[in-house]
Amino acid sequence: MTRWGILATGAIAASFVEDLRLLPDAEVVAVGSRSADSARTFADRFDIPRAYGSWAELAADDEVDVVYVATPHSAHHAATMTCLDAGRAVLCEKPFTLDLASSTELVQTARARDVFLMEAMWMRCNPTVRRVTELIADGAIGEVVSVHADFGLAGPFAAESRMRNPALGGGALLDLGIYPVSLAHLILGRPDAVHAWASLTPEGVDQNTGVLLGYDSGAVAALTCGIVGATPVTATITGSTGRIALPDPFICPDEFTIRRGTGDPEVVRVVEPAGNGYQYEAAEVHRCLAAGLRESPLVPHAVTLEVMELLDTIRGQIGVSYT
Structure with a gap:
């Protein structure tokens, strides 16, 4: 126990x-x-x-x-x-x-x-996301050439809310944008180029943000997040021979759609819906503690730090400070 x-x-x-x-x-x-x-x-x-x-x-x-x-x-x-x-x-x-x-x-x-x-980062522990990464590693869609992902909420959020308070890390990037960024990192790794743009609230946090990541392989990731409109909250991973689509919400999906070559799309159900989706990261903690591990292979320290470094770079480009 x-x-x-x-x-x-x-x-x-x-x-x-x-x-x-x-x-x-x-x-x-x-x-x-x-x-x-x-x-x-x-x-x-x-x-x-x-x-x-x-x-x-x-x-x-x-x-x-x-x-x-x-x-x-x-x-x-x-x-x-x-x-x-x-x-x-x-x-x-x-x-x-x-x-x-x-x-x-x-x-x-x-x-x-x-x-x-x-x-x-519960998304990395989700069985559906894990199955997607296994298929990609096995070459099911060929070489990945692009990742598209978005996470936006409609709001409006009051000026005094946590979502707009710089002292609380407000804005779209840390709360929502971390998911598209983390998905791109999971699929493509550390990018070789980062380009970001955002519109800011009067308080100075980002309310509508776009990020383009470039990779020496030729792959790209186009990511958006915002607190001004309800986006689909979906993700698409395109390979040279196929495509995988994660439905709303892509951060904790129960199924995905894969299209191999010119074949018909196939819906793959990995788990039946249960709870809120946090049980998978908790189970990973249990597994790690039982094995005497000091970090999780699914969410290793290096990944956490690389994603945070990416978020820092994006913040620097869009001019957001939390101090």
Whole structure:
């Protein structure tokens, strides 16, 4: 049995706890928040035995095997560092932090403490996405020549909302754009050229962003994200001999469509819909902890840092700062 502690009490924390119920070897034993009342309310809602009014108390609980950090982006570094310093394994929500430097510090700390650490990039753990990458590796669509992906929400978001607050890592890029960027990285690896453009909110965060990644192989990735319009939230991976389409939402699909050569499109169902889709990353954490691993082969530290470096580069080009 893997014993979980939940750090934060928002909507994503609730969804994650709901999905842990789908895993027979998962148990939520504690929750921590900066507010004791919030922690107790969350604990009562999900029948969690212990509720703490501080992150440090949760991190100090020796009956917790791993902590799921579900705070807003801006608090990921501090919350994760609190847990790592206490020797607690961590699954930290994406984006890992607000920038490469602070993400690197977390990885270095985890390695120095000899503690498991993983970014909660659930898309990379999704069975459907994993099957797609297997097919591509096997040459099912030939050599990949392009990746197209988008993630946009309609809004409108109030000026004081988290989505528009620079201090909280607001804007489309970190919240939504990380998914198209991560998919392109998963399929094509580190790009050789990055070109980005965005329109900004009055607060200075991106509200409509386009990114073009170029590869020496000749492949390209065209990616968009935004908080001004509801995009299809789909992705297409085109190869020299075929094409794979991931449906809405491509970040956690249950099926995909593959077209090989001039043949008819084939719909491939990998898993039946269940829960919210977070159970797969939790299961990967269980597997890694049972094997004594300090990082996940599905979401390795190097990938987390390379994607964060890409996001830093894009931010620099579009003129967004979170300070």
